[in-house]
Amino acid sequence: MIAILRALPMGPTVTLSWRRSAHVIERNVMNYRRNWFYLVSGFFEPLFYLLAVGAGVGRLVGTVQTSGHSVSYAAFVAPGLLASAAMNGAIFDATYNFFFKLKVERTYEAMLATPLSVMDVAIGELGWTLVRGMLYAGGFLAIMAVFGDCHSYDAMLCLPAAMLITLAFAAIGLALTSYMSQWQHLGTVALAVLPLFLFSGTFYGLDAYPGWLQEVVRCSPLYQGVALLRALALGHLSALLLIHVLYLVLLILFGLFVVSRRLARVLTP
Amino acid sequence: MEPLRDEVVHASALTKTFAGTNAVDGIDLSIRRGEVFGFLGPNGAGKTSTMRMIACMSPRSSGDLLVRGLDPTFAGPEIRAGIGLVPQEDALDSEMSVFDNLVIYGRYFGLARREVRARAQVLLEFAQLADRASTKVDHLSGGMRRRLAIARSLISRPELVILDEPTTGLDPQARHLVWDRLFQLRSEGVTLIITTHYMDEAEQLCDRLVVMDRGRIVGEGTPRELIASTVPREVVELRLNPGATPALLVALKDHVERVEQLADRICCYGEDGDAILEAVIATGIHPLSSLVRRATLEDVFLALTGRQLIE
Numbered sequence: 032m033i034a035i036l037r038a039l040p041m042g043p044t045v046t047l048s049w050r051r052s053a054h055v056i057e058r059n060v061m062n063y064r065r066n067w068f069y070l071v072s073g074f075f076e077p078l079f080y081l082l083a084v085g086a087g088v089g090r091l092v093g094t095v096q097t098s099g100h101s102v103s104y105a106a107f108v109a110p111g112l113l114a115s116a117a118m119n120g121a122i123f124d125a126t127y128n129f130f131f132k133l134k135v136e137r138t139y140e141a142m143l144a145t146p147l148s149v150m151d152v153a154i155g156e157l158g159w160t161l162v163r164g165m166l167y168a169g170g171f172l173a174i175m176a177v178f179g180d181c182h183s184y185d186a187m188l189c190l191p192a193a194m195l196i197t198l199a200f201a202a203i204g205l206a207l208t209s210y211m212s213q214w215q216h217l218g219t220v221a222l223a224v225l226p227l228f229l230f231s232g233t234f235y236g237l238d239a240y241p242g243w244l245q246e247v248v249r250c251s252p253l254y255q256g257v258a259l260l261r262a263l264a265l266g267h268l269s270a271l272l273l274i275h276v277l278y279l280v281l282l283i284l285f286g287l288f289v290v291s292r293r294l295a296r297v298l299t300p
Numbered sequence: 301m302e303p304l305r306d307e308v309v310h311a312s313a314l315t316k317t318f319a320g321t322n323a324v325d326g327i328d329l330s331i332r333r334g335e336v337f338g339f340l341g342p343n344g345a346g347k348t349s350t351m352r353m354i355a356c357m358s359p360r361s362s363g364d365l366l367v368r369g370l371d372p373t374f375a376g377p378e379i380r381a382g383i384g385l386v387p388q389e390d391a392l393d394s395e396m397s398v399f400d401n402l403v404i405y406g407r408y409f410g411l412a413r414r415e416v417r418a419r420a421q422v423l424l425e426f427a428q429l430a431d432r433a434s435t436k437v438d439h440l441s442g443g444m445r446r447r448l449a450i451a452r453s454l455i456s457r458p459e460l461v462i463l464d465e466p467t468t469g470l471d472p473q474a475r476h477l478v479w480d481r482l483f484q485l486r487s488e489g490v491t492l493i494i495t496t497h498y499m500d501e502a503e504q505l506c507d508r509l510v511v512m513d514r515g516r517i518v519g520e521g522t523p524r525e526l527i528a529s530t531v532p533r534e535v536v537e538l539r540l541n542p543g544a545t546p547a548l549l550v551a552l553k554d555h556v557e558r559v560e561q562l563a564d565r566i567c568c569y570g571e572d573g574d575a576i577l578e579a580v581i582a583t584g585i586h587p588l589s590s591l592v593r594r595a596t597l598e599d600v601f602l603a604l605t606g607r608q609l610i611e
Contacts (some may be wrong), residue, residue: 061403141387
């Protein structure tokens with residue numbers, strides 16, 4: 032992965048240094064020291080969903096069939112909610128927060144006057160989203176375990192998988208945001224995220240859709256994440272899961288490629 | 301042009317093109333260690349584009365450029381490690397405290413936390429912000445923000461500090477505080493590059509400067525040299541009744557070396573301003589107001605470009 036990142040066509044001034052990228056993460060940590068409340072608040076949204084939908088609606092639904100196994104609805108929906116939470120956290124950071132720093136605060140202009148490069152900035156922002164996503168996903172997984180929604184030790188693999196989902200949506204979010212010039216444009220993000228959340232197999236299996244629609248939903252990045260996490264949480268491991276992993280990795284690389292080129296164009300014209 | 305040993309910036313035929321237009325149009329520069337070098341020109345003259353290329357924040361379109369002896373195309377991070385930049389919009393972290401702004405900026409340069417905290421303390425004194433260390437940047441005045449931006453640019457102990465319009469938007473008192481800090485830096489041997497469209501700022505601060513207009517350098521030298529070589533020593537500014545100008549100009553033809561007609565006044569240039577004013581009174585045409593003064597960089601700019609600096 033590192034080799035691929037270094038091989039990305041970045042131009043001679045767009046060099047990458049992991050140490051320099053780490054300072055971008057450090058800046059965000061310092062910034063949130065004063066605003067820790069906002070950091071913590073992001074943890075509760077998926078938790079409320081788990082309580083309302085998993086425990087509440089789950090009581091009405093009882094058990095559901097997935098991959099030929101019968102599981103409680105709470106155990107079925109929890110990994111979907113974890114995937115959605117990973118997506119939402121990443122998207123919020125990569126759109127609103129990133130836009131604010133890019134266009135309003137001009138944070139990156141100040142950074143680029145130092146040894147930091149646009150690639151350091153892009154990787155650093157991804158890294159910060161990852162740190163934040165890890166806090167949320169780790170907490171959520173612990174609560175899933177307490178509720179008995181993790182059916183095997185394989186569920187521990189949900190954490191790295193959730194990180195992959197976070198990175199994929201962060202990279203795509205950064206790439207899209209780098210094309211936006213006003214706050215109103217960010218509204219379109221919510222328009223894309225909500226249907227992804229509702230219709231990507233988070234709350235029910237693909238068999239609810241007619242055949243052709245199932246294929247469409249399969250292409251959705253969140254579906255890839257939901258399918259991966261659900262299989263890991265329920266202990267249904269198979270080599271086919273690597274396809275989901277590959278899909279998400281490609282998304283990360285594509286997003287990074289776009290955002291590093293866009294940042295170079297926008298910030299260092 | 302071969303780079304000299306004590307040159308901090310060396311450029312020849314440096315060009316920056318945006319969408320087919322040359323924002324910077326083949327300029328030559330030689331900025332020496334320890335001097336205060338100014339770019340004087342109106343908005344859109346190409347000052348900021350030049351500055352961004354020197355700061356390695358914008359690739360050049362053509363020509364040669366060496367900063368600190370290195371080529372920005374290949375050594376951006378190394379060059380920037382020795383440069384402090386004060387951008388026009390400050391670009392401070394408004395949610396963070398004054399102290400944290402200095403600390404995190406030092407961290408971008410790879411400085412150790414302990415070291416950067418010690419330096420930040422010293423710089424707070426320098427910027428006269430010691431009592432504001434824990435204030436959120438949001439709550440600072442414009443002058444304080446600018447002083448913080450200057451302090452921040454010094455955290456890496458750069459050999460070259462670039463300031464883009466350092467006093468634009470500041471009131472006179474805040475402005476003098478900034479000038480005062482810049483004088484102190486100069487006395488410590490830091491090379492300063494300043495862009496400005498204020499001729500008094502350029503005259504006060506700069507050892508040497510270039511006058512830029514439409515991407516080109518139209519004049520170069522010390523402020524004194526530029527004035528002496530471009531315009532006569534003194535100026536008489538006259539405000540006249542509408543219609544009186546042509547007759548007066550004819551009558552004054554033999555008494556002045558050059559005349560500039562501006563929208564609201566005319567400027568008559570010559571070696572002896574009082575003598576010109578006497579000649580004006582002798583014509584019997586009474587100006588609404590008159591002012592005799594020494595020629596400034598403003599007049600240099602007018603003579604070189606036919607336009608005023610601030611229009």
